[in-house]
Amino acid sequence: MATILYVDDDPTIGLLLEDTLQRAGHRALGARNVPQALQTLSHGGIELIISDFKMPGMTGLEFLGLLQEEGYDIPLIMVTGYASIEHAVQAIKAGAVDYITKPVRPEQLEHAVAKALHLARLRRENDALRLEVMQLRNERQIIGESPVMHRLLQTVATAAPTRATVLLQGESGTGKELVARAIHDQSDRSNRPFIKLNCAALPEGLVESALFGHEKGAFTGAIKRVAGAFERAHGGTLLLDEISEMRLDLQAKLLRVLQEQEFERVGGTSPISVDVRIIATTNRDLAAEAEAGRFRRDLYFRLSVIPIQIPALRERVDDIPPLAYRFAMHTAQETRKEVSSIAPEALAMLQRHDWPGNVRELQHAVERAVILSTGSVLLPIHFEGQRFGLAQPLGAAAASGRDVAWRVAVGADTNGHSPDVPTGIVLASLDLAEAETRLIQRALEITDGNRTRAAELLGLSVRTLRSKLNTPREADPTR
Numbered sequence: 001m002a003t004i005l006y007v008d009d010d011p012t013i014g015l016l017l018e019d020t021l022q023r024a025g026h027r028a029l030g031a032r033n034v035p036q037a038l039q040t041l042s043h044g045g046i047e048l049i050i051s052d053f054k055m056p057g058m059t060g061l062e063f064l065g066l067l068q069e070e071g072y073d074i075p076l077i078m079v080t081g082y083a084s085i086e087h088a089v090q091a092i093k094a095g096a097v098d099y100i101t102k103p104v105r106p107e108q109l110e111h112a113v114a115k116a117l118h119l120a121r122l123r124r125e126n127d128a129l130r131l132e133v134m135q136l137r138n139e140r141q142i143i144g145e146s147p148v149m150h151r152l153l154q155t156v157a158t159a160a161p162t163r164a165t166v167l168l169q170g171e172s173g174t175g176k177e178l179v180a181r182a183i184h185d186q187s188d189r190s191n192r193p194f195i196k197l198n199c200a201a202l203p204e205g206l207v208e209s210a211l212f213g214h215e216k217g218a219f220t221g222a223i224k225r226v227a228g229a230f231e232r233a234h235g236g237t238l239l240l241d242e243i244s245e246m247r248l249d250l251q252a253k254l255l256r257v258l259q260e261q262e263f264e265r266v267g268g269t270s271p272i273s274v275d276v277r278i279i280a281t282t283n284r285d286l287a288a289e290a291e292a293g294r295f296r297r298d299l300y301f302r303l304s305v306i307p308i309q310i311p312a313l314r315e316r317v318d319d320i321p322p323l324a325y326r327f328a329m330h331t332a333q334e335t336r337k338e339v340s341s342i343a344p345e346a347l348a349m350l351q352r353h354d355w356p357g358n359v360r361e362l363q364h365a366v367e368r369a370v371i372l373s374t375g376s377v378l379l380p381i382h383f384e385g386q387r388f389g390l391a392q393p394l395g396a397a398a399a400s401g402r403d404v405a406w407r408v409a410v411g412a413d414t415n416g417h418s419p420d421v422p423t424g425i426v427l428a429s430l431d432l433a434e435a436e437t438r439l440i441q442r443a444l445e446i447t448d449g450n451r452t453r454a455a456e457l458l459g460l461s462v463r464t465l466r467s468k469l470n471t472p473r474e475a476d477p478t479r
Contacts, residue, residue: 002117003027006050007037007063008079013104017050020106024113034058034066041072048116049076050109053087061087064094075120077112079104142175142182143323146316152179152308159306160186165258167243167303168281170310173360176281177239179310184237189277192236197229200242208250209266212257218267230263233276243280243303244289251296258302278303313355313362321347323359327366328378339370342378343453345446349380379457440468 088099213228447453
C-alpha cells in the first residue's frame with residue numbers, strides 16, 4: 001500500500017481517482033488546488049502525486065516546477081485531456097514519470113500508478129546503492145597529508161594507468177592492500193575484478209589450485225572444474241598478498257604466467273590465456289630474500305617493475321590524528337555511540353607511541369576506546385591499559401627521545417611503571433588528600449587552567465571540581 005496524493009479541482013474526477021486508488025489497495029489523499037496540496041505534502045509520507053494539468057491559479061507544469069524548487073523528490077503522474085497531448089509531452093520533459101488522459105479509465109490509472117511506484121522503488125534502491133558505494137569508497141580512501149604519503153600517492157597515480165606489475169613492501173598493518181586497491185581503482189581496470197589471494201594463509205598443497213584452478217578429478221576431492229584466481233581476475237587485477245611465502249616451484253610457474261600471460265589448470269592440458277595485472281605485497285625485504293636464495297631472483301625482478309615502499313606509521317606521525325578521527329567516527333556510527341571528537345592530549349599521546357602494529361594497531365586501539373567511552377570526547381583515560389601510553393616502558397620512550405606526559409608512579413618500580421592511574425604525576429605517598437590535590441593540579445596544568453576540560457579528565461562534574469578548589473585543605477595533625 002502506498003499513500004498517494006491526487007490534485008484536481010473537479011469533484012467528479014476526484015471521486016473516481018480516490019475510488020480507483022482505494023480499490024487498488026492504496027491510501028488516497030485529495031487536494032482541490034496547489035496550496036492544499038502543499039499543505040498535505042508538508043506532513044510527509046506521500047509516495048506519489050497525481051495532478052491535473054489545468055488547475056485554478058497554476059498549471060500542472062508550474063506545480064511540477066514548484067515541487068522541484070521546494071525539494072520534493074516525489075514522482076508525479078500528469079492528467080491531461082485528449083486535446084492536450086502536447087501538454088503531456090511537456091510534463092514528461094519537465095520530470096513527470098507518466099501521464100494519463102481524460103476521461104480517466106480505472107485500469108489505465110492502476111497501470112500508471114503501479115509503474116510509477118515501481119520506478120520510485122528502483123530510484124530509492126539506486127540511491128541507497130549509490131550511498132553504499134560512496135561510503136565504501138570513503139572507507140578505501142587513503143588518509144595522509146604527510147610528505148611521505150604525498151610522495152606515495154603521486155607514485156600510485158603514476159603507476160595506476162599502466163599495466164606494469166607493482167611490488168608493495170612494508171611492515172604488517174601499514175595498509176598495503178589499501179594501496180593495491182587504490183592502484184586498481186585508478187586504473188582502466190577499475191570496473192573489472194579485483195581478486196586477492198593470500199599466499200601465506202593457504203595450505204601449501206592448495207596454493208597451485210587456488211592460483212590456476214583445477215580440472216575435475218585432478219586430485220582427491222576435485223569433484224568439479226574450479227576456476228583459479230588468475231581466471232577469475234581476467235581483465236582486472238590480481239593481488240598476491242605475502243608473495244614471499246610462495247614455494248620456489250610455484251614461483252617458477254608464476255614467472256611463466258607473468259611472461260606468457262597463459263597457464264594450465266591443475267590436471268589440465270589446454271593453455272588458458274588471460275589478461276591480468278599483478279600487484280604483489282610482502283612484509284619482508286624481497287631483494288634480501290632473493291639474495292639469500294629464498295626467493296627467485298628472476299621473479300623478484302619481474303614483480304618489482306614498480307616497487308613501492310609503504311611507510312610505517314611512526315614515519316608519518318602527522319597522519320595519526322586524521323586516521324584516529326576516521327576510525328573513531330566509523331566505530332561510533334557502527335556502535336551508535338555519540339563520540340564526536342578526540343581530546344588534543346589524547347591525540348598527543350597517540351602520536352608519541354611507536355605503533356609497531358602500524359595503522360591496524362591504531363585502528364584497534366581507537367575502536368576499543370570508542371566502545372569503552374561514556375561521553376562525546378575520547379580522553380587519554382579511554383586508551384588506558386592498551387599497549388601504549390601507560391603500558392609503554394618509560395625507559396623505551398626516553399631512549400626514543402620522546403616525552404611521555406601520561407604516566408603515574410604510586411609506589412612505582414625502578415622503571416616508573418604504574419598501570420592504574422591515568423595522569424602524569426609521581427606521588428611520594430599513598431595519602432588520598434595529597435593525591436587528590438596533586439591530581440587536580442596536574443589536570444589544570446594539562447588543560448591550561450580550563451576547569452571544564454580538567455573536570456572531564458578527572459571524571460568529575462565542573463561543580464564538584466569548583467567546590468574542591470574552593471574548599472581549603474586542613475593540615476593533618478597526625479602527619
